[in-house]
Amino acid sequence: MVAKKVSKTKTSPLKIELPKPEKVEAWGMNKYSLSSVLRPTTVEEIQSIFQNANLNGTKIALRGGGCSYGDASINSEGIVLDLTEFNKVLNFDTKTGIITVQSGARIKDLWETGIGKGFWPPVVSGTMMPTVGGALSMNIHGKNNFKVGTIGEHVKEFTFLTAKGEILKCSPKTNSDLFYSAISGFGMLGCFLTVQIKMKPIYSGKMRIFPVLVKNFDELFDYFEKEYKSSDYLVGWIDAFASGAAMGRGQVHKAVNLSEGEDSDFPDNCRLDKQHLPTRLFGIIPKKWMWILMRPFSFNLGMRLINFAKYVASILVNNKPYLQGHAEYAFLLDYVPNWKFVYKPGAMIQYQVFIPKETAKEAMKKIFSLGQSYGIINYLSVFKKHKPDPFLLTHAVDGFSMAMDFPVTKSNKQKLWDLCYAMDEIVLKAGGRFYFAKDSTLRKRVMESYFPKANLKKFYTLKKKYDPKGILQTDLYKRIFLTD
Ligand SMILES: Cc1cc2nc3c(=O)[nH]c(=O)nc-3n(C[C@H](O)[C@H](O)[C@H](O)COP(=O)(O)OP(=O)(O)OC[C@H]3O[C@@H](n4cnc5c(N)ncnc54)[C@H](O)[C@@H]3O)c2cc1C
Known part of the structure; x- marks a missing residue:
């Protein structure tokens, strides 16, 4: 073309x-x-x-x-x-929900611009801090990936400065090769300049949340398969310390948008002061200090206790639906600013695998068992359902993902990398993929084994x-x- x-x-x-x-x-x-x-x-x-x-x-x-x-x-x-700093919101059409931004605008800018007018970004990550350019480069997914696909599928068009210096307009029909490769192209072809995204209409500032306890991997997979058609969002937190018959236990949060006319508080409950996350815990402790309170638990036994306590707490609220604001549901991780500092003086990696539905359950069981046999257990595991998308270097599959946060210390680093390499083999055998946005350990051989040769070429x-x-x-x- x-x-x-x-x-x-x-x-x-x-x-x-x-x-x-x-x-x-x-x-x-x-x-x-x-x-x-x-x-x-x-x-x-x-x-x-x-x-x-x-x-x-x-x-x-x-x-x-x-x-x-x-x-x-x-x-x-x-x-x-x-x-x-290249971050202006250039236009927002309140009739169509199409927003035009410079690529340095953040997801925060999208939802804050849209919500008061009854629009929410079609796809958001677990934090509101990524820029639109960064989000397109990695082609991010949300807790609704199984339903609406990745962010790229909601882009109407963008302007793009290629590395060699031309500015091109791209859409699914114009310069489509570049459209489908710059999105997912991890910043290797050029720079997104302005981007048009179609936001989705909402009819309330809140969603109905259904918290559900799952006792193991079988119940987790069964729940997702049974519920996804009636869900707008689905996300599972899994206790990676549980083993044997309890392996895969955790809590799923299903969310459903309210329908038009269902919420008499709309649009008042879309006001930003009603959506923003509170700055203090229990009205007293500044949230920015929370990571300091969490830090004493940042070792295997402490995290085992936290995961167990979370599981027990989820029994108390099991199957008791409640209403929750969009920002609160979507950006739970932003509740504790700098929560990653609990890993200091070490660091963390996230290892996220995407595995086809036919092989996902067995592969994830193997991955959890392997971590347990290495004595390196991830502190936070998040489970999602996905669908394929048309982008060149996509991470998505028709299946499921597990994102796992591992602590990195001087003493565990080599063993942790060895564990990741061993988990890579399980994922490859299961026909799975990895995700550059989360990755720290992937090697060329593994990347070449999972991307189709034609896409790489x-x-x-x-x-x-x-x-x-x-x-x-x-x-x-x-x-x-x-x-x-
Ligand atoms: C707490 C947390 C939760 C997360 N949850 C999710 C989630 O639920 N789903 C998900 O998919 N991801 C998630 N992520 C990952 C995050 O969404 C991606 O890493 C995203 O790409 C970050 O965007 P960024 O603006 O920070 O870009 P950066 O991380 O700075 O860069 C990402 C890539 O984009 C390229 N890039 C940046 N700007 C441009 C531009 N203007 N033009 C071209 N290329 C550019 C960079 O070169 C790089 O390759 C999460 C991350 C965190 C920290």
């Missing part, structure tokens, strides 16, 4: 003064680079930085909110282009076409694509 040019780069490259290098960290604190960070606020500045890099061979990592758990937006050998062709000088690179790209 011939690329349709919206405009051609006319700016001459400015002389760019590189600021003093600063620490740029993976969200899980497991890796960092010391890099000069540029924070452009205009398209011209981004173009100019790309032009300079093409002339002088500088390597650039694009960075949004820095919410990827591993090395997806850090760069040990070049500069980091932080797009969080196409990715390499597009990389050559849109980034012939190879200016876009991240530590993740080097680790998985360039290192044997």
Whole structure:
């Protein structure tokens, strides 16, 4: 397909003064680079930085909110282009729900703009801090992935600055190759500039939540299969410390949107002051201190106790539906700011696997057993249901995912990486996939084993076409694509 040019780069490259290098960290604190960070606020500045890099061979990592758990937006050998100040909401059509933003706008900006007018973003992550550009690059999924797919499926169009410097308009019909590869392209083909997303209508500031206890993996899978058709969102928390017949026990939260006319408080309960998460726990303890209170539990026995206590607490509320605000349900993890600090002075990784429905249950049992036999048990496991999508380097499958948070310490690091490599083999055998947004341990051989060869070939062709000088690179790209 011939690329349709919206405009051609006319700016001459400015002389760019590189600021003093600063620490740029993976969200899980497991890796960092010391890099000069540029924070452009205009398209011209981004173009100019790309032009300079093409002339002088500088390597650039694009960075949004820095919410990827591993090395997806850090760069040990070049500069980091932080797009969080390129963040305007440009337009919101309250009739159609179509919002147009600069790519550094965050998911927070989407929902805060939409909710008062009766719209909610179609797909959100467990935190509201990712930027739209970062979310598209990884093609994020939400707790409703089984129903609405990934965020890319709700993008009407975007403008894109290719690494070699052209600005192209892309939609499912225009420059469709680039549309389906830049979304999921983990920042390797160019930079999203402006993005149009269709928000979804809501008829209440709240959803009806059904908390349900599941006693093991069998009940967990049965519940998801039985309930997904009548759910808008489904997410399971699993106690990874439970073993034997109790392996896979946990609590599922099913959420259902209220229908038009069902809520007499609408739209009043969409006001931001009614949606925002409280800043104090029990009205007293500032939430920003909560991670300090959690820290004494940040070791195996403490986390075993917390997981057990959570399971017992879920017995008390089992099958008792309640109403909950959208932000509260969607962004539970934002309730405890900096909760990752409980892992300090160590760090954390998230290992998330996506496995087809036919093999998922057995593979997940094997994965949990393996962790237990290594004595490395993840502190938080989250279970979701997924469906495939049409993007080139998608992580989605027709099946299920398990996201597992592991503590990283000096003494467990080698063993933890060995465990991940061993779990990789279970996932590959089960026909599963991995997710660059969460990854810290994947190797080239494993990546090449799960992506279809044709998709990889196409990715390499597009990389050559849109980034012939190879200016876009991240530590993740080097680790998985360039290192044997
Ligand atoms: C607590 C927590 C919960 C999460 N929950 C979920 C979840 O439920 N579902 C899910 O799918 N993910 C989830 N994530 C992961 C997160 O949504 C992704 O990592 C997302 O990509 C982060 O966006 P970001 O703006 O922070 O981008 P970064 O992490 O900074 O970068 C991500 C990628 O985007 C590229 N990039 C950034 N900006 C641009 C741009 N303008 N143009 C082109 N490329 C760009 C970068 O080069 C990089 O490859 C979660 C993360 C956290 C920390």
